[in-house]
Amino acid sequence: MTKKKLPEWAPENAGKEFASSVMPGVKIENKLKKKVVKRPQLSIDDYYYGILNQNRVILSKAITLIESNNTNHIQKSQELIKKIIPYSGKSVRIGITGPPGAGKSTFIESLGLFLSKNSLKVAVLAIDPSSTVTKGSILGDKTRMELLSREDNAYIRPSPSSGTLGGVAQKTRETILLCEAAGFDVILIETIGVGQNEITVRSMVDFFLLILLPGSGDELQGIKKGVVELADLIVINKADGDYKERASITQAAYTSALRLLESPTEGIKPKVMTSSAINHIGIENVWSYINEFMIHIKNTKIFEKRRNEQMLYWVNSMLEEAILINFFNNPKIKELKKELDTKVLNAQITPSNAVFALLEEYFGNK
Amino acid sequence: MTKKKLPEWAPENAGKEFASSVMPGVKIENKLKKKVVKRPQLSIDDYYYGILNQNRVILSKAITLIESNNTNHIQKSQELIKKIIPYSGKSVRIGITGPPGAGKSTFIESLGLFLSKNSLKVAVLAIDPSSTVTKGSILGDKTRMELLSREDNAYIRPSPSSGTLGGVAQKTRETILLCEAAGFDVILIETIGVGQNEITVRSMVDFFLLILLPGSGDELQGIKKGVVELADLIVINKADGDYKERASITQAAYTSALRLLESPTEGIKPKVMTSSAINHIGIENVWSYINEFMIHIKNTKIFEKRRNEQMLYWVNSMLEEAILINFFNNPKIKELKKELDTKVLNAQITPSNAVFALLEEYFGNK
Numbered sequence: 002m003t004k005k006k007l008p009e010w011a012p013e014n015a016g017k018e019f020a021s022s023v024m025p026g027v028k029i030e031n032k033l034k035k036k037v038v039k040r041p042q043l044s045i046d047d048y049y050y051g052i053l054n055q056n057r058v059i060l061s062k063a064i065t066l067i068e069s070n071n072t073n074h075i076q077k078s079q080e081l082i083k084k085i086i087p088y089s090g091k092s093v094r095i096g097i098t099g100p101p102g103a104g105k106s107t108f109i110e111s112l113g114l115f116l117s118k119n120s121l122k123v124a125v126l127a128i129d130p131s132s133t134v135t136k137g138s139i140l141g142d143k144t145r146m147e148l149l150s151r152e153d154n155a156y157i158r159p160s161p162s163s164g165t166l167g168g169v170a171q172k173t174r175e176t177i178l179l180c181e182a183a184g185f186d187v188i189l190i191e192t193i194g195v196g197q198n199e200i201t202v203r204s205m206v207d208f209f210l211l212i213l214l215p216g217s218g219d220e221l222q223g224i225k226k227g228v229v230e231l232a233d234l235i236v237i238n239k240a241d242g243d244y245k246e247r248a249s250i251t252q253a254a255y256t257s258a259l260r261l262l263e264s265p266t267e268g269i270k271p272k273v274m275t276s277s278a279i280n281h282i283g284i285e286n287v288w289s290y291i292n293e294f295m296i297h298i299k300n301t302k303i304f305e306k307r308r309n310e311q312m313l314y315w316v317n318s319m320l321e322e323a324i325l326i327n328f329f330n331n332p333k334i335k336e337l338k339k340e341l342d343t344k345v346l347n348a349q350i351t352p353s354n355a356v357f358a359l360l361e362e363y364f365g366n367k
Numbered sequence: 368m369t370k371k372k373l374p375e376w377a378p379e380n381a382g383k384e385f386a387s388s389v390m391p392g393v394k395i396e397n398k399l400k401k402k403v404v405k406r407p408q409l410s411i412d413d414y415y416y417g418i419l420n421q422n423r424v425i426l427s428k429a430i431t432l433i434e435s436n437n438t439n440h441i442q443k444s445q446e447l448i449k450k451i452i453p454y455s456g457k458s459v460r461i462g463i464t465g466p467p468g469a470g471k472s473t474f475i476e477s478l479g480l481f482l483s484k485n486s487l488k489v490a491v492l493a494i495d496p497s498s499t500v501t502k503g504s505i506l507g508d509k510t511r512m513e514l515l516s517r518e519d520n521a522y523i524r525p526s527p528s529s530g531t532l533g534g535v536a537q538k539t540r541e542t543i544l545l546c547e548a549a550g551f552d553v554i555l556i557e558t559i560g561v562g563q564n565e566i567t568v569r570s571m572v573d574f575f576l577l578i579l580l581p582g583s584g585d586e587l588q589g590i591k592k593g594v595v596e597l598a599d600l601i602v603i604n605k606a607d608g609d610y611k612e613r614a615s616i617t618q619a620a621y622t623s624a625l626r627l628l629e630s631p632t633e634g635i636k637p638k639v640m641t642s643s644a645i646n647h648i649g650i651e652n653v654w655s656y657i658n659e660f661m662i663h664i665k666n667t668k669i670f671e672k673r674r675n676e677q678m679l680y681w682v683n684s685m686l687e688e689a690i691l692i693n694f695f696n697n698p699k700i701k702e703l704k705k706e707l708d709t710k711v712l713n714a715q716i717t718p719s720n721a722v723f724a725l726l727e728e729y730f731g732n733k
Contacts, residue, residue, distance in 0.1 A: 079720050086714040171719065219626035226629040227593045258624035260585035263592040312711055312718060319722040324694045325687060327730070345678055348452045352678060353537065354445050356685040364693070 048081050053088060055184045057156060064158060067175045070168075082175055085182035090308070092124075092181045093295055096202040098192040099212030100223040104238045108212055108278040109189055110149045115284045116187055117154035123187045124180040125149070127160035128173045128198055156185065160193065170201045174315055177205065203231045204314050207304065208291055209265060211235045215247035215275075218254030229255075230262050233271050233294060236287060240275035248275045267303055269294065328363060337362055411443060415450050421550045423522060430524060433541045436534075448541055451548035456674065458490075458547045459661055462568040464558040465578030466589040470604045474578055474644040475555055476515045481650045482553055483520035489553045490546040491515070493526035494539045494568055522551065526559065536567045540681055543571065569597045570680050573670065574657055575631060577601045581613035581641075584620030595621075596628050599637050599660060602653060606641035614641045633669055635660065694729055703728055 043051070043062060051059025067078045099105045109125055116123045125146070149155045158176065160169065177188050190206060192198040203209050211232035213222055229235075235255050240248030255273045264270055272290060276283030298304040328334060341355040350358075409417075409428060417425025433444045465471045475491055482489045491512070515521045524542065526535065543554050556572060558564040569575050577598035579588055595601075601621050606614030621639045630636055638656060642649030664670040694700060707721040716724075 075719070079717050082717045083714075083720070086717065175719070219623070221627065221629065224629070226596050226631075229628060230592045254623065254627060257585070257620065258627045261587065261620060261624045262595060263587065263590070265592075309712055313708055315718045316708065316711055316721050319718065320694070320725060321691060323722065323726055324690055324729075328686070328690045342679055342682065345682055346675055348449075351445050351448045351452065352681045352685065353441075353541070354449070355682050356689065359686060360689055363690075 045077060045080050045084065049084050052085060052179060052183045057183075060156070060179060060183045061158070063179050064176050067179070068172050078175070082178060086178060089178040089181040092177075092185055092188045093208065093291065094177060094188050094190065094206040095291065096190050096192065096199075096206035096209040097212065098199050098202065098210070098228065099238075100214070103212045103214050103222075104278055105191060105212050106146060108236070108238055108276065108284075109191060110146045111276075111278040111281050111284050112287065113146075113149040113155050113189065114152065115281070115288060117149070117152040120154070121186045122154045122156075122184055123189060124156045124158065124183075124185040125189045125191065126158050126173055126176055126180070127191045127193055128169055128202055156180070156183075170205070171315075171319055174205050199225065199228045199231055201318075203265065204311055204318070207298065207307070208233050208294055210287075212238050213251065213255070215239055215244040216251050217247070218250040229258070231265050233266055233269065234287065234290060235259070235271065235273045236283070237273065237275045238278050240283065241277035241280055266294075266298065266307075268301070269297065331363065334359060334363055411446050411450065414447050418451060418545060418549045419454060423549075426522070426545060426549045427524070429545050430542050433545070434538050444541070448544060452544060455544040455547040458543075458551055458554045459574065459657065460543060460554050460556065460572040461657065462556050462558065462565075462572035462575040463578065464565050464568065464576070464594065465604075466580070469578045469580050469588075470644055471557060471578050472512060474602070474604055474642065474650075475557060476512045477642075477644040477647050477650050478653065479512075479515040479521050479555065480518065481647070481654060483515070483518040486520070487552040488520045488522075488550055489555065490522045490524065490549075490551040491555045491557065492524050492539055492542055492546070493557045493559055494535055494564055522546070522549075536571070537681070537685055540571050565591065565594045565597055567684075569631065570677055570684070573664065573673070574599050574660060576653075578604050579617065579621070581605055581610040582617050583613065584616040595624070597631050599632055599635065600653065600656060601625070601637065601639045602649070603639065603641045604644050606649065607643035607646055632660075632664065632673075634667070635663065697729065700725060700729055 043059070048059060048063045048066070052063060063078075063081060066074050066081070069075070069078070097105060097109060099108075113123045113125060146157055150157050160173075173190065177190070180188055190202055192202045199209075209231050211224070211228065211234070213224070213235060215237055216222065237248045237251045237255075252273045252275055259271050259273065274283060274286055274290065276287060278284065295304070298307070329338075338359060341350060341358060344350040345352055345355050409425070414425060414429045414432070418429055429444075429447060432440050432447070435441070435444070463471060463475060479489045479491060512523055516523050526539075539556065543556070546554055556568055558568045565575075575597050577590070577594065577600070579590070579601060581603055582588065603614045603617045603621075618639045618641055625637050625639065640649060640652055640656065642653060644650065661670070664673070695704075704725060707716060707724060710716040711718055711721050
């Protein structure tokens, strides 16, 4: 078996498992033969040109490649990403979050339709580390985005269904690059589920939007700690009918509150607006505000600085996660830590000595 | 040389470096002999009984021992901490922060004097990773705490002057335990400087207090992102003379804003009060609120749960810091990372491949 018979994306020291054809002279039973026949694999160039030619089917396949945890797929996808990076970066990246019931999907569909009708190409991605449960995931909401999914200018991609948050985040970041190379002007990234998602999404977008419900202006709405301070814009959705007045009250309350909080983007006070996404009201205002915002951050070089910082943050967060997972998921460390945690709580060992013991176990055994 | 000649805190496999007396029969020159003479070292029991007997001089020496980064001192201090832990934990631990100019030191002195006059023993600690600059450190503020430092019931300890934030935090946590064993009823921990201090201090206290200035109710006051959501109580200080009305406006503004934010302590909405620390006005109200709060969290078991979580968080944060420092401070990693970061920004390598290369360098060489 020669190297030539291996597909080009096979690692240098790869064995037969990468063979793209069977060795000559080996007799194979019919049943087995059938299994060997498979769909033709796309080459990196197939993906590359397909994406640059804005071929949706190939884009979808490329995203699937990126989402794969198979070592060879990772290698292939990295080569692809390296090739497309020069064509990426030109979109407006928008993160969207909000508590359940605020109408995030309706809002995204309405905004997507507006952009699409205005000849802008929009991709909708979702980030959801808990999507194995499919609770509230974009897949489940597919019917609600039915109109948008029929638009030629729109592309909806459900969230990757496996991996830790860091892993999902990495794949979402890479998916953004592919979508940009495929010519999308606006990327909407919806956060779903709980946890640290909002901070992670804030670290990959230019603009972060928080969607809330009309209320009495003094209730919590289930927004996690710190999330209000991540938003460049808060939209009080469902501002229609009986809720219109309440929406104004909520708008006023958040407008006041935001004055006392730190801005997520240097020199720009976050704004609060209202919308009725189901009636497509307020959407245009939101978009023109985002446009103003983008012009401002580009003029002041905040855009460039933030994009660079986000690239390095991406590297650092992947590294930190990998380093910490290697430690905390080490079976010996896991076992010893469980034991020492109990001892710490029972005052049988000091926290510092527990730490020394764990570090010695880890670094001593390397 | 026999083990018996070694001090009791020497490690089992210790060599001559732990000798508490010179070996017989060795001739020592006079000059050298002079250098060998030193102050008698306190034994762990000396520290232990000294602290339990509330001896301030010994407490101070014990804190100095804890602050030392010398391996033998660390070992000794850990043995001491293990012995005193059963006597610790009984104080009310209060974190205090606020922007420069809000009158933190004046407030702490006034609260300290009030507690002291009410027969409560109060220790004031500071956490300041940047204190090598002594900018705004508690040492520089000594004169402002002059009255408090003369009180028999008060003990003021400047912040440790070296180490990373994690290191300083660890030493502050251990100092809290010593102060509690020495009979202090209230520990006030002041945060100074910038960075992640507030989150770290929140992770070691029962109650977190943010001191602000009277204002127009819509200015930022230089509070870092997320800090408002850490506070169990906001005190608008300097509510006197011309500023009294402004203080009320600021109080109202923060009261409204806090309704829209997540509470740091389950089930308890943070409160906003006013004070004039320099005139000792409002201090008693603050203390009775803290008392109410403590009774509530003890009754609802939040206290116990949080203290346990804080112990384990302490272990985890020390571990994470040690693991990440080992990686990011590795000279080869540092060099390679600098190089790869540049390549990532110039699109010469993908972020994921940069991460793979760094991980291989680190784990491959272990």
